[in-house]
Amino acid sequence: MIMKNRLQPFIDRVEREQLPVEGILWANGEEILFEHRFRPDNPRIIYSHTKSFTATAAAFAIQEGKLHLDDQIVPMFPEHVPDxxxxxxxxxxxxxxxxxxxGTNVPLLMMAERSKGIGAPDFLKFVFxxxxxxxxxxxxxxxxxxxYMVGRAAEKAMGMPMExxxxxxxxxxxxxxxxPVWEHCPMGHAFGASGLELRLSDMCRLGxxxxNEGMWKGQRILNEEWVREARKARISTNPAPKAHDWNNGYGFQCWKMPYGDSYRFDGAYCQFSCICPEKNAVIAVQCAENDLTSVIINTxxxxxxxxLYAE
Incomplete structure (x- = not known):
């Protein structure tokens, strides 16, 4: 009931302003404490929230000693090196x-490019x-x-498809x-940067x-060190090309938030898992494709x- 009360102002605003939110939930590291659905909880594309799962694939390779943060990427793929x-x-x-x-300093393999076939058939060679x-x-x-390079490196190191x-x-x-459904590159590999389809009740479990510092119901899944390193603001994003919400730094495929040690797995149109360690909370939301992202975020x-952080 407490979590319902915390989310009720958001629920009321969504209903009053007819915002395209599909569902929101509040969880801790053990269970979902409250969930409110505006639409049924069906699998939906989570856009760049997919990136957090790809980073976690790399984490498994790293914790097994098969991949290292300082490994050079190009030598793993000599067959994809362009002239x-x-x-x-x-x-x-x-x-x-x-x-x-x-260091390419230009966005590559973004949705508009891929929809036009740019980068095909060999995404790695295109990037390189x-x-x-x-x-x-x-x-x-x-x-x-x-x-995409991270995902391919994880696959190469582990000797299996990311799926x-x-x-x-x-x-x-x-x-x-x-x-689940994945987007694939023309060569059949999981794209990794977008295209994964998950229910909100599944998407939030990564958060x-x-x-829970890599623990799940008493079982160690991820090394605690990885979780702590991944969530750090490892590089400045200020000024970011978007609003202030992306100006707080970036970790390992996650965005820092302007509250304490909080951070966010983030997909387009507000597919979010917001992790708030000081508050022992994960607040996750999924939304329909919309042009109201800034309104939803500000709400x-x-x-x-x-x-929550004023308490």
Missing amino acids: NMDPKWMDVTVQDALTMSS SHPIEKEPGSTFCYSNGDT KLLAEKLFAPLGMDVN MLYL LHEVVFAP
């Missing part, structure tokens, strides 16, 4: 890609064909190309659908796992997060 590749690509590491700082404009690790530039890797090591232990800040 006349910028030699500075040899300096790009897994950590650079995780923090959107490969771009010059490195900034020193790797120095400058944030939000790019699906960086995330299988996450089904076995994450989805099954967390009680999620083990066979619950991270809130969440005004009636949910600001009151």
Whole structure:
């Protein structure tokens, strides 16, 4: 009932202003405490929230010692190296890609490009064909190309498709659908930067796992060290190309929030899992495709997060 009361102002605002929210829930690291549905909880595309799952795939490879943050990416894929590749690509590491700082300094493989077939058939070769404009690790530039490299590196290190890797090591232990829909690149690999389809009640479980420092119902799933490192503001995003909500720094495929140690797994049109360690809370929301993202975000800040962190 307490959690219902905390979310009721948001629910009332959504209903009054007819905002395109599909559902919102409040959880801790163990269970969903309250969920309100405006529409049935069906699997839906979670857009860039997919990135947090791809980062977690890399985490499994890292904690098994098969991948390292300072591993160079290009040497893993010699068959995808284009002619006349910028030699500075040899300096790009897994950590650079995780923090959107490969140095290409241009967004690659974004939705508008992919819909036109740009980058096909070989996404890796397409990414590697771009010059490195900034020193790797120095400058944030939000790019699906960086995330795609992370996913391919995790697959290569673990010797299995990302779908299988996450089904076995994450989805099954967390009680999620083990066979969700993925977007795939033209070569058949999980795209990893977008395109995963999940119910809100499944999507939020990754945030619950991270809130609980990698533990799930007494079982260690992720190393605690990974969780703590992933959520740090590892690179500046200020000034970001969007509103203030993206100006608080970026971790390993997650956005810092302007409240304490909080951070967010973030997909377009407000597919959010907001992890608030100081408050032992995960607040997750899914929304229909809309042009009201800033309104929904501002409403969440005004009636949910600001009151929560004022306590």
